[in-house]
Amino acid sequence: MxxxxxxxxxxxxxxxxxxxxxxxxxxxxxxxxxxxxxxxxxxxxxxxxxxxxxxxxxxxxxxxxxxxxxxxxxxxxxxxxxxxxxxxxxxxxxxxxxxxxxxxxxxxxxxxxxxxxxxxxxxxxxxxxxxxxxxxxxxxxxxxxxxxxxxxxxxxxxxxxxxxxxxxxxxxxxxxxxxxxxxxxxxxxxxxxxxxxxxxxxxxxxxxxxxxxxxxxxIGGMGQHPVYLWTLPMFHCNGWCFPWSLSIVAGTHVCLRAVRAKPMYDAIADHGVTHLCGAPIVMSTLLNAPVAEKRPLPHIVRFFTAAAPPPEAVLAAMKDAGFNVTHLYGLTEVYGPAVVNEWHEEWNGLDSAEYAAKKARQGVRYPVLEALDVLNPETMQPVPADGATLGEVMFRGNVVMKGYLKNPGATAKAFEGGWFHSGDLGVKYPDGYIQLKDRSKDIIISGGENISSIEVEDALYKHPAVQAAAVVAMPDEKWGETPCAFVELKPDEAASAEDLIAWCKQHLASYKCPRTVVFTELPKTSTGKIQKFCLRELARAQP
The missing domain is CATH 3.40.50.12780 (ANL, N-terminal domain)
Structure with missing residues (x-):
């Protein structure tokens, strides 16, 4: 040098x-x-x-x-x-x-x-x-x-x-x-x-x-002495690092053992909560609380959410209830949220369709993240910023993990080409904002928790009556998504939906178990591969 x-x-x-x-x-x-x-x-x-x-x-x-x-x-x-x-x-x-x-x-x-x-x-x-x-x-x-x-x-x-x-x-x-x-x-x-x-x-x-x-x-606009309500589990990415954030501004941590509507409203009203984070289910819990459990908010409360972008109706209801919602995106490997849908005031005047389109985007990098892009994973070149060309969302910077413990192979794969590969597919718009379009490996995000469709399928395949099974995400008003299982039974074998759900509960954490089981012949390609995109459409059509 x-x-x-x-x-x-x-x-x-x-x-x-x-x-x-x-x-x-x-x-x-x-x-x-x-x-x-x-x-x-x-x-x-x-x-x-x-x-x-x-x-x-x-x-x-x-x-x-x-x-x-x-x-x-x-x-x-x-x-x-x-x-x-x-x-x-x-x-x-x-x-x-x-x-x-x-x-x-x-x-x-x-x-x-x-x-x-x-x-x-x-x-x-x-x-x-x-x-x-x-x-x-x-x-x-x-x-x-x-x-x-x-x-x-x-x-x-x-x-x-x-x-x-x-x-x-x-x-x-x-x-x-x-x-x-x-x-x-x-x-x-x-x-x-x-x-x-x-x-x-x-x-x-x-x-x-x-x-x-x-x-x-x-990003949170936290001045001196904010009051933060713990609805986001601290076990999740160390509470997105907020246990350390609050000390910077000598804020107050309001602890909460479990997410329930009345304790949340009481804490906000009694302690003057200014900020909280949580999955869409937290919003659902707040909005759908009985009138007797709700309390008037002392001021506008900033709410940060991740996972899928909240529907426009939910955002409107949260605003009417006194919450200002900001959408974040990240992964465990980047310490939680490292991308924010940073809002421009002029977007408030857009018509409903354009406004919703802006709200659906994941956004731009945190100030402490050095680089965020959508790249072609084969060539490692950025995709065109046209809002249409798919690529893999990748991160680079000081808020990317050291690596995976005792797993050099997975670490090397995650950092191939000098970027952290998220595994999420998305597009990039001309203004640099990114939007996710699909998730690799068919991950289901339910109540902020990742559920592997493969893990649920493995449990179902262990049932003696199951010949074939495929699990996809089913939209859910409360949880965002829940697992929906499509099952083919073996000839001359019988099992009810209740039987299979009970079976899964013996082999999986309860939140990973399917809420819905549909018995049907699984759509397959000529080579026998199950066509999950067809099943996603069927899941969306379920009552």
């Missing part, structure tokens, strides 16, 4: 170069706004001073257990204060936070524990049944810490030798945590939904988490 005048004797040193990490956001918030409320959970109010101290206690207690750089701490937690503390305390110990989807089945949780080599597992008692089954299946036996949330009124077995608060009590609130050795160090591990076989472990680094957290503040 040729040196320029500006390189000579001007080197990186501790005074001018520090690794980027979102952990410093909490340290600053606690220093500048120590008494401001950081967390609301039921009757609990926790200041930034206490939030920071408890996160340091957690880091200290983990360190006393021998947890350090590169170790995995897995958690099975809903949106609670403990989950927020884990987002800081675990990486403060140098470890990697692995947030597990509370809706997964025991086999997948066991796989994740084994694959990540989890040394600690923090689990909420609500999920003790599925976690106990997972621990019995797993060859990895982590130290189990039970979390007793005062807001949980149900029952659940304690699986570990120590409760979360007792574990924290042994930690030092003044624990001297260190910045990561390198901003490229892993901060979090998120497993994909296992759409083709076992899930893949997506590794996030401190630099990407820092940048995406800032990107959220910019």
């Amino acid at each position: 040729t040196l320029t005048t500006y390189d000579i004797d001007l080197d990186k040193n501790p005074a001018n170069f520090q690794p980027l990490t979102p952990l410093t956001f909490l340290e600053r918030a606690a220093s500048v706004h120590p008494e401001r409320t950081a967390i609301i959970h039921g009757s609990l109010r926790r200041s930034y001073r206490d939030f920071y101290a408890r996160s340091r206690r957690l880091a200290s207690a983990l360190a006393k257990c021998g947890i350090g750089r590169g170790d995995t701490v897995s958690v099975v937690l809903p949106n609670t204060p403990a989950m927020l503390e884990c987002h800081y305390g675990v990486p403060m110990a140098g470890a990697v936070l692995n947030t597990l989807n509370t809706r997964l089945d025991a086999r997948i949780i066991a796989f994740s524990l084994e694959h990540s080599g989890a040394k600690i597992l923090i689990t909420d008692r609500e999920f003790s049944g599925i976690v106990k089954a997972a621990l019995e299946l797993s060859s990895v036996k982590p130290l189990v810490i039970d979390y007793d949330d005062p807001e949980f009124s149900g029952s659940g077995e304690r699986l570990g030798e120590i409760e979360y608060e007792d574990f924290l009590a042994d930690g030092d609130p003044d624990f001297s945590w260190s910045l990561p050795r390198d901003e490229w160090d892993a901060i979090a591990l998120n497993y994909t939904s296992g759409t083709t076989g076992d899930p893949k472990g997506v590794v996030y680094h401190h630099r990407g988490a820092y940048l995406l957290a800032i990107g959220n503040i910019v």
Whole structure:
């Protein structure tokens, strides 16, 4: 490399170069706004001073257990204060936070524990049944810490030798945590939904988490001290990095164990919620709530949604209810949302058809993403910006994952040609906005969760009466999409729709099971390949 005048004797040193990490956001918030409320959970109010101290206690207690750089701490937690503390305390110990989807089945949780080599597992008692089954299946036996949330009124077995608060009590609130050795160090591990076989472990680094957290503040128009309602699961892409974002502006986290209409309206009205994120089902829950559960909103509330673009009728209803909806797009591999349908004021005057067409687009890159394009995956050249030529949506930049844990083949394939290949097919318009047109691998997005049609089909094929099966997405007003199964039975065999749904529930997480089963001869090509595009049309026509 040729040196320029500006390189000579001007080197990186501790005074001018520090690794980027979102952990410093909490340290600053606690220093500048120590008494401001950081967390609301039921009757609990926790200041930034206490939030920071408890996160340091957690880091200290983990360190006393021998947890350090590169170790995995897995958690099975809903949106609670403990989950927020884990987002800081675990990486403060140098470890990697692995947030597990509370809706997964025991086999997948066991796989994740084994694959990540989890040394600690923090689990909420609500999920003790599925976690106990997972621990019995797993060859990895982590130290189990039970979390007793005062807001949980149900029952659940304690699986570990120590409760979360007792574990924290042994930690030092003044624990001297260190910045990561390198901003490229892993901060979090998120497993994909296992759409083709076992899930893949997506590794996030401190630099990407820092940048995406800032990107959220910019895109979300978050000034000082926003109030954020946790409807988006924090186990999903680390809550799109919002656990770290809120500390930048000393905002307030309003925790919510479960998405229910009345608690959401109460939280918005009582705490002055300004922002929330969620899948289309959250909008549906809000809009379809009984009148008795609704409360007048104190101001316009900004709502960020991903998955399929909301129908125009839903957007209009949300606006009338006092919500300003912004559509985002991303994947686990890009820390959650990295694309936004950034709205232009002049588009408000468009006629309904043009307005809806603009709203249907996924949009443009986040400011913290360096490049977004639609490329021909064979030539790696951009497709024409004509809104018609299909290509693959690809990402490049600092908010793209490190890669897939222990899977160099999948990592190399994902980064082929110097871009991250999303697997999503789309088009690009003359103004640079992109729009998805299809999803590869026939993924069904139901309530914000990815469901593999192949996985559901595999379960159906195991039934002794099933000769052939194909599963496609069926539009659903509440969930966005649900699996619809088309089945051919073997000659002289019998099974009802209820039989097959019950069978699937024995082999799959309940949200992956088909809601509708249609018995029919499957349309096939001359080579015997099932024509799923025909089935999608049939699914759309189902009552």
